[in-house]
Amino acid sequence: MTQKPVVLITGAVSLLGKYLIRELYKSYTLVITAHHISFDIEFRNLVSYIEQTDITKKSEVERIISKYQPRYMVHLASLSNIDYCEKHPHEAYRVNLESVQNIVEMIKNIPVHFIFTSSSMVFSGDNAPYTEADIPHPINVYGKTKSAAEKIIQNLLPDKSTIIRSNTLFGWQPKRARSNDMNYYLNEINNGRPLNLTNRRFFNPLSADTAARIIRRIIDNNSKGIFHIGGNYRITRFEFVKKLIEAFDLKPLTSVHAVPNSFFPAFESRPIDTTLNIEKMTWELRINPPTLLEQLQFFKKEKLS
């Protein structure tokens, strides 16, 4: 029997990690790293090995790479909360940039396909929708760390790396993971809290299970270079929540208001329009994302099953 290729996923106890594991486990041997091992890792039985590690500890990461000799490495580990990164820039650079620098140095002479999850936050928001050829111009610390990491990868691993610039992801977060728009707003609505939502900031969010399917296609096809991933629409958070209410058949007890951006002081560090052009993803990877309603309804069904 031939052995399944090894995929090493860092930061796997995360929204994207959870769906990626489900997408890959049948065809690949999965080794995952978790920052804080928790005994309720839901998908423990789908992975072959779990290593607890701090991604900033170079010798630890070196040990894991040399122990498992992965064919693919999907680097999800990151500090991704924009406000946290703004307040803790040194930590953000250490986790999001220095760890990438270390990994790239470690693997540049071995046959590993490195897949890096970057973000639409590498763009300023002034010139959307953005294609893969557009020049990044980040306006917040998180975007700056991702953009700087991209440059290192492009310089040192030009022929064996893929940079995925993702728009906002949504889905059922695993226990202990960061919340996301779907989880958060469902919770607020179910608890009867009024919602004030911008109708002046634009994005094309994507379900985490569709994102996982795209990464699987990248691995299966050995696709290299930059890919923008997101939904086939340009919406605001107000419109997202309206669709969420429709998909989950909710009857909010309190109001859902559209408000201007000035309502939210933290918006200073957020680009106005992070919509990504997804033509390359559609044509080269042959993935057409479902409509937003279909993506949200998938999660409603998943919860019921």
Ligand SMILES: NC(=O)c1ccc[n+]([C@@H]2O[C@H](COP(=O)([O-])OP(=O)(O)OC[C@H]3O[C@@H](n4cnc5c(N)ncnc54)[C@H](OP(=O)(O)O)[C@@H]3O)[C@@H](O)[C@H]2O)c1
């Ligand atoms: N979710 C989105 O909307 C979105 C959009 C664009 C790009 N991305 C990128 O896609 C990737 C996955 O995103 P996600 O939202 O699913 O996950 P996430 O919330 O960004 O979490 C990533 C993982 O990184 C781990 N981590 C943080 N610091 C670490 C450290 N020092 N050592 C080891 N691990 C560490 C976290 O573990 P702990 O929680 O235990 O610390 C977590 O498991 C990230 O790179 C993110 O930047 C996400």
